[in-house]
Amino acid sequence: MASMTMADWQTLSERINRVAPSATLAVDSKAKAMKAEGIDVIGFGAGEPNFPTPAPIVAAAAEAVQDPKNYRYTPTAGLPELRKAIAEKTLRDSGYEVDPNQVIVTNGGKQAVYSAFQILLDEGDEVIIPTPYWTSYPEAVKLAGGVPVEVFAGADRNFEPSLEDLEKARTERTKAIIVNTPNNPTGAVWKPETVKAIGEWAVEHHVWVISDEIYEHLNYDGAKTTYVGAAVPEVRGQLLVLNGVAKTYAMPGWRVGWMIAPIDVAKAASKLQGHMTSNVNNISQRAAIAAVSGSLDAVYEMREAFDRRRQTIVAALNDIEGVNCPTPTGAFYAFADVSALLNKPLGASKASYASTSELAAALLDEGHVAAVPGEAFGAPGYLRFSYALADDDLVEGMKRMKQWVEA
Secondary structure: OOOOOHHHHOOOOHHHHOOOOOHHHHHHHHHHHHHHOOOOOEEOOOOOOOOOOOHHHHHHHHHHOOOHHHHOOOOOOOOHHHHHHHHHHHHHHHOOOOOHHHEEEEOHHHHHHHHHHHHHOOOOOEEEEEEOOOOHHHHHHHHOOOEEEEEEOOHHHOOOOOHHHHHHHOOOOEEEEEEEOOOOOOOOOOOHHHHHHHHHHHHHHOOEEEEEOOOOOOEOOOOOOOOHHHHOHHHHHHEEEEEEOOOOOOOHHHOOEEEEOOHHHHHHHHHHHHHHOOOOOHHHHHHHHHHHHOOOHHHHHHHHHHHHHHHHHHHHHHOOOOOEOOOOOEOOEEEEEOHHHOOOOEOOOOEOOOOHHHHHHHHHHHHOEEOEEHHHHOOOOEEEEEOOOOHHHHHHHHHHHHHHHOO
């Protein structure tokens, strides 16, 4: 019998091989690598606020780092004080009560997303994902053995899924649906009646609702976040709310998120986390207590700056020939339709590009502007621009893109 070669046994799992890398992080990494080489790149890729974390939050962390009690493990589910503060914040912002025991503190909101699918899905279970979607949703579903089911809605519908399309997508294997409003990547804030209808539909058909509310405080033009748990009280027994401090409080590097779920699901999430990460960094948890318990004044100041940048970038994108960008009313993303630029000569090289992935790569290489292609969000023909960057950089980046497109 022939001996086994190294190639025979050194193979990666099918699970990891069928998962795509994070496109947003890939764009951001390449832009940072170019900057390290001395190339002046304007990055619209990562959804990372450019503001410093508010001073009272930093002060709480500085105090915590001097306290030896924070040098030890905390309970797996999170500091009791933080879980209580998150429950109180939910009542304040979302308008309904949750028990602190329903709260699981995670290493960033992304771990909460991953854990949700690991807990809920068996092999072959389907998750309906309104599209355009955040790039990690389908990959997290696949990592849990599930099947992502995309339901697309375009700009003509404010990127909001219709109940008719959701029902067409539902099968006997449908286990969950994702609700994300304000939305990444589109910046759309779904209408209250849309959120309410989805919640009622989920209750009727016994479908879990996973509500990603991490952009809840970033609304403009009078738009308001509709919380499905408040709009449809009956859904709370099958609702997982995912959130975190990264976007609202300019704390992406602190890595604190959370899941709010029915008690049995929360216990399962704690069990899973006990075998993954044990607990979240204690200093970051102490900082998060100050964040969720404190005033939202600093948040509203940042929102004013985002609003100004939102108006600037939408006007600039629509001033570029072949680009059409609807005005977002939430988050800090502009989602521009650039399909008219495909298969046309662009840039100094006058090359043409068949996809927005190719176009985005050329825009970065030649124009030194980083944006994320729509393929990453299930929406070919679009580019996503984060406007969570300095005003001067935003203006310069838009100037470069216009020059590259219209060269």
